[in-house]
Amino acid sequence: QPWLADHDVLGSILLPGTGFVELAVRAGDQVGCDRIEELLLEAPLIVPARGGVALQVRVGAPDPSDARSISIHSRGSAPDAPWTRHAYGTVVPGAPAPAFDLSQWPPAGANPLDVSGAYDRLLERGYAYGPVFQGLKAAWTAGDDVFAEVALPETAHGDAALFGLHPALLDAAMHADLLGGDGAAEGATLLPFSWNGVTLHAAGTSVLRVHIRRVRGDEVSAIMVADETGAPVATVESLVSRPVSEAQLAAASGGASAALHRVEWLRTAPATAEAAAEAAGAAVYFAPVPAGADAAARVREVVPEVLAEVQGWLADPESGSGRLAVVTRGGVAVLAGEDADPAQAAVWGLVRAAEAENPGRFVLVDVAAGSRDPDADVAAAVACGESETAVRSGEVRIPRLNRIAAPAPASPWGTNGTVLITGGTSGLGALVARHLVTEHGVRHLLLTSRRGLDAPNASAIVAELAELGAHASVVACDVTDRESLAGALSGIDAAHPLSGVVHAAAVAGGGLVGSLTAEGVESVLRPKTDGAWNLHELTRDADLKAFVLFSSAGGSVLAAGQADYAAANSFLDGLAAHRRAAGLPATAPAFGMWGISTGLGGDLTDADLERMKRL
Structure with a gap:
């Protein structure tokens, strides 16, 4: 040809x-x-x-x-x-x-x-x-x-x-x-x-x-x-x-990873008069912005309120097929080095799921936390016709998922420090522990789980890591409990100070938006949000080489049917941006489905897996 x-x-x-x-x-x-x-x-x-x-x-x-x-x-x-x-x-x-x-x-x-x-x-x-x-x-x-x-x-x-x-x-x-x-x-x-x-x-x-x-x-x-x-x-x-x-x-x-992508926010042109007139018919809801420095506490207040608003909109016969614009303030990091509010970020995961389940009914808009005219920003954003937008300095931006080349291999972990892995005795946590030892030379690990050494597989993973030349300690710890986590951290040997954190603990959620309850949502949020925030606060003065939050594509493209889990993962995305803006190490890779039969995704049917492969 x-x-x-x-x-x-x-x-x-x-x-x-x-x-x-x-x-x-x-x-x-x-x-x-x-x-x-x-x-x-x-x-x-x-x-x-x-x-x-x-x-x-x-x-x-x-x-x-x-x-x-x-x-x-x-x-x-x-x-x-x-x-x-x-x-x-x-x-x-x-x-x-x-x-x-x-x-x-x-x-x-x-x-x-x-x-x-x-x-x-x-x-x-x-x-x-x-x-x-x-x-x-x-x-x-x-x-x-x-x-x-x-x-x-x-x-x-x-x-x-x-x-x-x-x-x-x-x-x-x-x-x-x-x-x-x-x-x-x-x-x-x-x-x-x-x-x-x-x-x-x-x-x-x-x-x-x-x-x-x-x-x-x-x-x-x-x-x-x-x-x-x-x-x-x-x-x-x-x-x-x-x-x-x-x-x-x-x-x-040149061999870019088929799996590695990044969201980039592109400028978009102002809407036509016709589009602006059509957008004028959309209802607008500003997500609450509670006061307080504790983002984990604020997300437990914000998400249930937004959930109630979304459920009410879908149930109201007068809303018909109309659109509801849900507005956050500083919920996403659009510009390089920009801060993000993790509690506002969680709203994005929740509403993405609602939109995926009810196409055309919701629009997400993020305005700058200090926007002087948020109403004008929202009007311009809704008029552009996209389901997700952000406005910075009067410019409407839209997210696009772009494939990127894999970065050069790096090993920031070091061999002398201790790496903490939450949920580290089984599933993804155990997988990461093996990877850090075999691929990055990590020799000291602190693995936490709610049951400690009584957890299934805990003794086996310790023995396996020992055979690989690493020393792993297992501690019974509920990372959502600040005092429990502080106690676990205080037991780290001073000769091998904390050098890295991997937050892999999570609870799977599920269910259409209309069926969720505030109590059920909180049970899914806490392991990720409270655990991540406690880790952030209790280690922010440590000399960390890496701070990794296991996020998920469930916060973005795989959100349908798991609004609670999507909200939790979007919180992690926001926290990672918040830390980077403060000069602290952080990454929140949004993984797709893992090819293991334990942990999250282990109870999915073949039909569930096939649906996710196509998304």
Whole structure:
């Protein structure tokens, strides 16, 4: 496929997102599924300068509604190369008939758009397209809608019949929209992130008429394409694009961890008047901000109040399908080095779960703790149409999850100090203890659990660590009890002072937001929030090399059905930011599912695990 060399983005040759669509369409056709319900692109496929790439498309068995899962993978030419998943989603049968008409061309009332030098302008944004991808011939605008005419070069006309819709042609269909330059990501390099409701109505064309309806700036669009007579060719009900950086693509080609991501807060453009008017209908609720320095005590006050508000909103028949904007103050660290209030951060986990269970009913907004006009900040944030926003110095920002390269290996733990691991006698705690000893040379550990040496596996883990050359002490300690924890810390040998903390203790929660009670939520919060806050306060004067809080993806992308657990983990995220802002060591990795049968996640069914894998 030599035409792939013409798809150069930020210096990397990659398979266009439209190529994944073509693969999914063809695979769906083989099993009687003529519609892509959803296709999420999670990793770019970088085309290597040398050697080949093996592709694999997997289609699952039909579920009761005849929908099938689909995933697309690749690996290098070496036989032992690992597979990387690039895209996944769902294909379904019964695609609807096309509901658009492009027979009148150009459309009446549309204004011509200057496309001379279009690809020079796109080059400035990082798109170094070669001849096959330079298909834009003409364009028009009508309000927020964009119309375009695109075509393959004559040298590629023969290839059109090889595809349902040539990926270079469908890619070119989006180029006029990129020239608009007035969206949320103006000037950024955008790549497709998710395709929804994709149907191919006709195959093999080399010329397209295109209608792009902007749903939100240049990041969310609906696309309708027809052939040169106006006959429908394809429908894309929703295409979401996301900004990408040169570093991200370089990381993807250079072995970035497929599991390591970071949330980045991007500026977004002011909302249109129409969007602002629509947003004016949203109800607004400011989460309480109790006084006091004890964040663990404050979170036990804040979360139940917000839970009651959320439950009341969902139960109120007058709220209908309306949206409730839940506003926090300083709950997330948006800017580098910014502080965060852990109690306010917990609200984000709770409301994320409510939104995941009730799509379109909630909006999260964080304003600066010292905002002079929080009402104006909230209005601007809600109007941008995102489900999560933050406002700093009048600028609305939106979170995006971006893959990052793994940092260089480091071992900050040292061999002489003592590392404290809460919940350290089993499950994740025991796993971390082994890892620190075998991979980082740690030789002194203090493992806490509620039952101490009477806990199952406690004696066994001590003996195992001793065989590995480490000395582990086990102490019965309830980390939610400040005095109990202080007693455990006071027993550390002065010859091996405390040098690191790993807070792995937790209690799993669960249940839809509407079924939760304040008492039940507190029982899930305390092991993480009270334990973490006690560790923070009692060790803040120690010379720590590391302070690790085991957070979870349950605080963000896996929140549905576990609002209490999500709130607890978001508290940890906020505490880590709070410590870093104070110059103290802290990290709160948000782990996904662990491949162990004990501890959190050990009682999940196969169906639970499969749902989480797809999120």
